[in-house]
Amino acid sequence: MDNIRLFFSKSLSINLTGKLDKPQSHYLNKVMRLKVNEDFSLFNSSGEWKAKILNISKNIVEFNIIRQLRKKENSKELWLAFSPIKSNYFSFMIQKATELGITKFLPIIFERSIVRKINKERLKKIVVEASEQSNRINIPEIENLENLKTFLKNFPKNGSLISCDINSKNEKLNSILSKKNKGPYCILVGPEGDFSELERQSIIDIEQSQSLSLASNILRVETAAIAAISIINFYLK
8 A cells, every 4th residue: 555645734743642633534544444553644844754543533543653754845945826717727726736846826816817716725625635645745835815016016035936928038947047046936827818918017027027938829827837837847956
């Protein structure tokens, strides 16, 4: 059986004894059919830990931490700023972006955004499940919905904003990423109706911004996001 990994939001340490919540207990006991004395893994930002089932009482799993398997990750900050899109495509984008290493999601309302709200709790569930599946330790953060003006105003001065824009005539990606910066790299993907001209100019106007054309044809929002993350990850390795 492959190693079973579960995200545990509370503190983890050697010899810790604790209990899983009902959904996680159900998953281990009823779905994966683990028994007392069998092992699984728990992880959070502190690292990943091997745990053993001590007891299963009233369908709640009690565990003990045996040892640490991995220490916390110090991965490069890679953010995704995006317009919310229709539910099924949205879930797919968040799941795949998590698997590809995004460390923070920043939902933004643009002038031409069609979907103008998000279900943050549902997104949190998606990123946790994708992190469990993809062997990640750090769970991506999900920021509150904001408008583009606020996002640009608060963007870190030491960061690099990479705007995915089919109209871009700017530098090639290797030139953009060769510029040393201590802050995050942030991919910005516009709405289904594209950036307005005013928005495009406001993005270009901030010092940290560079634009990038991913293809000569028009890409869907989720396609552009996944393509950009994959390409940038290649250069950042």
